Amino acid sequence: MAMTQTQLLHELEPVVAVELDRHNAMAKEWFPHEYVPWSEGRDFDGVYGGEAWQESDSKIPEVARVSLIVNLLTEDNLPSYHHEIASTFGRDGAWGTWVHRWTAEEDRHGTAIRDYLTVTRAVDPVALERARMAHMEQGFQSEYGTMLQQLAYVSFQELATRISHRNTGKASGDEGCERLLARIAADENLHMLFYRNLLKAAFELDPNQTMRAVTDVVTTFQMPGSGMDGFARKSLIIANEGIYDLRLHLDDVLMPVLRQWAVFDKTGLDGDGEKAREELSAFLAKTDATAARFVERREERRARAAARQ
Ligand SMILES: [Fe+2]
Numbered sequence: 001m002a003m004t005q006t007q008l009l010h011e012l013e014p015v016v017a018v019e020l021d022r023h024n025a026m027a028k029e030w031f032p033h034e035y036v037p038w039s040e041g042r043d044f045d046g047v048y049g050g051e052a053w054q055e056s057d058s059k060i061p062e063v064a065r066v067s068l069i070v071n072l073l074t075e076d077n078l079p080s081y082h083h084e085i086a087s088t089f090g091r092d093g094a095w096g097t098w099v100h101r102w103t104a105e106e107d108r109h110g111t112a113i114r115d116y117l118t119v120t121r122a123v124d125p126v127a128l129e130r131a132r133m134a135h136m137e138q139g140f141q142s143e144y145g146t147m148l149q150q151l152a153y154v155s156f157q158e159l160a161t162r163i164s165h166r167n168t169g170k171a172s173g174d175e176g177c178e179r180l181l182a183r184i185a186a187d188e189n190l191h192m193l194f195y196r197n198l199l200k201a202a203f204e205l206d207p208n209q210t211m212r213a214v215t216d217v218v219t220t221f222q223m224p225g226s227g228m229d230g231f232a233r234k235s236l237i238i239a240n241e242g243i244y245d246l247r248l249h250l251d252d253v254l255m256p257v258l259r260q261w262a263v264f265d266k267t268g269l270d271g272d273g274e275k276a277r278e279e280l281s282a283f284l285a286k287t288d289a290t291a292a293r294f295v296e297r298r299e300e301r302r303a304r305a306a307a308r309q
C-alpha cells in the first residue's frame with residue numbers, strides 16, 4: 001500500500017529534525033554587505049542627480065550579465081517559492097522550522113547579488129527593476145502536486161542553482177563577483193544536501209512511490225526561472241557559453257543525486273516503481289545522446305569562430 005502524503009510528512013519529520021541539526025552545524029553565518037565593494041558606488045540620475053547607467057560602466061561580459069540577471073530574477077521569486085514549500089511541507093514542527101530557515105537563507109542571495117550589481121554598475125538597474133517586476137508579477141507555481149515530487153524537484157534544483165551560480169561567477173571575470181557567487185553556491189549546496197537526504201529517507205519508507213516521483217521530475221525538469229521573459233533565448237546564450245547546459249545538467253546535477261540515492265542498485269522495487277526506473281534509464285540515455293550532440297555542435301561553432309578570427 002502506498003503511503004499517503006500525510007503519513008509521509010509525519011514519518012519524515014524526525015529525519016527533518018536530524019537534518020536541521022546537521023544543517024545548522026554546517027551552515028556558516030555570512031554577511032552580504034561584506035561582499036559588496038561599496039567604495040566603487042556612485043549616485044545614479046534621478047533623486048541624487050548623478051549619472052545614469054550606461055553600457056560602458058559594466059566590466060562584466062555580456063554573456064555573464066545575461067546569466068547574472070537570470071540567476072538574480074530566479075532568486076527574486078522567493079516569496080512564491082516560500083509559498084510553495086510552506087503549502088506542501090507545512091509551517092509546524094521541524095518542517096516549519098526548516099521552511100523558515102531556508103527562506104531566511106535564500107533571502108540573502110537576491111539582496112547580495114542586487115547590491116553587488118548595482119554598486120559596481122554591472123547591469124542596467126532600470127531594465128533590471130522592470131524585469132524583476134514583470135517576473136515577480138507572474139509568480140512561480142510548482143509543476144508538481146505531491147510532496148515527494150517537490151522534494152525530488154528541490155534536490156535537483158538546489159544543485160542546479162549551485163552550478164549555475166558558480167559558473168556564472170567564473171564567467172564574470174570579476175574577482176568580487178566570483179567570490180560572492182561562490183559563497184551563495186555553498187549555501188545552495190547545503191540546501192541540496194538537506195533535500196537529497198530527506199528523499200533518501202523517503203526511498204526507505206515507500207520505494208515505489210518515491211521512484212515514480214523522481215522519474216516524473218527528472219523527465220520534466222525545468223529551471224525555476226523558466227517562466228521569465230525571454231528565458232529560452234537567455235538559456236541558449238548561457239548554454240553556448242557552457243555556464244549551464246544539458247551536459248552539466250546530466251553529469252553534474254542529475255547523475256550525482258541519482259547515484260547518492262542508488263536508484264539503479266535498489267532492490268525491492270516492483271510494479272510502477274520498477275516501471276518508473278525503466279523510464280528513467282531510457283530518459284537518461286536519450287538525454288546523454290542529446291547532450292553529446294549539443295556539445296559537438298558547440299565545439300564546431302567555436303572552431304569556426306576561432307578560424308574566422
Ligand atoms: Fe538561492
Ligand SMILES: [Fe+2]
Nearest residue numbers: 158187188191
Ligand atoms: Fe537554495
